[in-house]
Amino acid sequence: xxxxxxxxRPSDLDAILEISxxxxxxxxxxxxxxxxxxxxxxxxxxxxxxGNHVVAVANLRIIEExxxxxxxxxxxxxxxxxxxxxxxxTNHIIRKAVASNVQRIRYTTSTENPASLKLAEKxxxxxxxxxxxxxxxxxxxxxxxxxxxxxxxxxxxxxxDLLEKNPYLMPNRILVxxxxxxxxxxxGLKTLGKTHEFYLALKxxxxxxxxxxxxxxxxxxxxxxxxxxxxxxxxFASHFQYNLSKALEQDCEGVTCTYExxxxxxxxxxxxxxxxxxxxHMVLLEKPNR
Ligand SMILES: CC(C)(COP(=O)(O)OP(=O)(O)OC[C@H]1O[C@@H](n2cnc3c(N)ncnc32)[C@H](O)[C@@H]1OP(=O)(O)O)[C@@H](O)C(=O)NCCC(=O)NCCS
Numbered sequence: 001x002x003x004x005x006x007x008x009r010p011s012d013l014d015a016i017l018e019i020s021x022x023x024x025x026x027x028x029x030x031x032x033x034x035x036x037x038x039x040x041x042x043x044x045x046x047x048x049x050x051g052n053h054v055v056a057v058a059n060l061r062i063i064e065e066x067x068x069x070x071x072x073x074x075x076x077x078x079x080x081x082x083x084x085x086x087x088x089x090t091n092h093i094i095r096k097a098v099a100s101n102v103q104r105i106r107y108t109t110s111t112e113n114p115a116s117l118k119l120a121e122k123x124x125x126x127x128x129x130x131x132x133x134x135x136x137x138x139x140x141x142x143x144x145x146x147x148x149x150x151x152x153x154x155x156x157x158x159x160x161d162l163l164e165k166n167p168y169l170m171p172n173r174i175l176v177x178x179x180x181x182x183x184x185x186x187x188g189l190k191t192l193g194k195t196h197e198f199y200l201a202l203k204x205x206x207x208x209x210x211x212x213x214x215x216x217x218x219x220x221x222x223x224x225x226x227x228x229x230x231x232x233x234x235x236f237a238s239h240f241q242y243n244l245s246k247a248l249e250q251d252c253e254g255v256t257c258t259y260e261x262x263x264x265x266x267x268x269x270x271x272x273x274x275x276x277x278x279x280x281h282m283v284l285l286e287k288p289n290r
Contacts (some may be wrong), residue, residue: 001051005092008057010038015054016047019077028144030057030073032218037061037073044072048085056085058092062100063191064183069097069289071107072180074116090119094214097289104288108179111281113226125285129172129181131227133263136277139224139247139256148238149201149208156189159198169207170229174284177212178225178264181284199242201235211236213243215250222251227258236263237270244272258282 008016013034021030037043043061047054058074071093076085097105100244109116111130120127154162163170163184175192182188189198196212213226224247230236236259247255259267261281265271 003050004049005046008038008047008054012047012054014128016057017018019057019075022078023075030075044096046089048089055080058089058093058094062102065187066157067101067103069102069105071105074200082268086115090123094123102289104286106181106284106286108181108282108284111283120285123287126173127283128286129174129284130261131258131282132177132264132279133253133282134257134277136273136280138274139244139252139255140274144235146232149203151201151238151242154198156193159210160186160189166206169210169231177227179282201238209239211239211243213246221253224252224255225249229260233263234265236266
């Protein structure tokens with residue numbers, strides 16, 4: 001039977017949806033994004049074809065004005081796992097990214113995904129950022145009494161100027177949102193600003209904490225997805241509560257919060273979380289292309 005890697009076509013959609021059904025107990029995001037990838041000129045979606053049937057898939061998206069090759073959505077049908085197909089797909093995507101002349105290739109994965117971490121190691125990716133991720137439902141807010149500067153809505157250009165003046169807030173200068181990443185450049189912030197809202201708090205005119213968020217609707221289910229950066233636990237806690245109230249206002253059934261690992265204790269010691277939560281760590285991996 002012939003085996004080859006080729007561009008995915010709309011006629012492969014059913015085969016891809018069939019792969020997704022087996023991934024993460026059917027909670028895979030691929031069905032919500034695959035049609036968008038196929039229409040997006042910056043996305044290059046490849047499939048591993050065994051006898052004219054796609055059994056593995058992955059997407060390469062060229063972002064940040066061509067600087068970054070973003071790798072996402074690597075999936076192998078469980079009937080074909082352990083045959084080296086993820087190795088082959090990763091190798092293919094890297095070759096395509098290199099041919100596109102990107103400066104670096106990036107992807108994120110969970111620290112609890114050993115196969116994905118193994119692939120990173122094999123192909124020379126290094127971890128450049130680790131963040132905690134919390135999924136929580138239902139959305140409940142307990143009153144927050146401690147004194148902290150008012151959190152207010154902001155704009156990408158204002159955030160850029162403030163971050164220039166206080167680099168300590170985000171030393172990595174990377175915006176991490178919903179398992180993706182962009183640099184805190186004017187264009188990165190502008191791109192994120194198309195889908196997200198920014199909220200900040202100032203102390204003596206300097207940015208002390210920042211969060212960015214968007215409302216995600218999938219199958220009529222609303223989730224408030226947000227990321228927090230803060231210099232201290234109080235700023236983190238204030239943004240956490242602020243975003244929970246935003247989620248509540250919009251009748252969300254859950255929230256996903258990405259935040260610095262330094263605040264894990266703060267979150268888990270506080271009495272805010274119900275039993276229905278799940279947490280993990282996300283790692284951003286990078287392979288320089290030099
Ligand atoms: C992760 C996934 C892509 C692996 O696909 P696969 O075709 O079975 O992987 P391969 O056979 O190419 O193996 C890739 C490497 O990972 C290693 N590996 C696979 N499963 C592993 C595990 N559970 N623990 C440690 N290493 C593992 C393999 O040994 C291999 O390394 P090697 O070549 O040095 O032996 C597949 O299981 C999948 O689709 N998972 C769900 C989605 C997912 O997690 N995607 C990853 C990116 S988010």
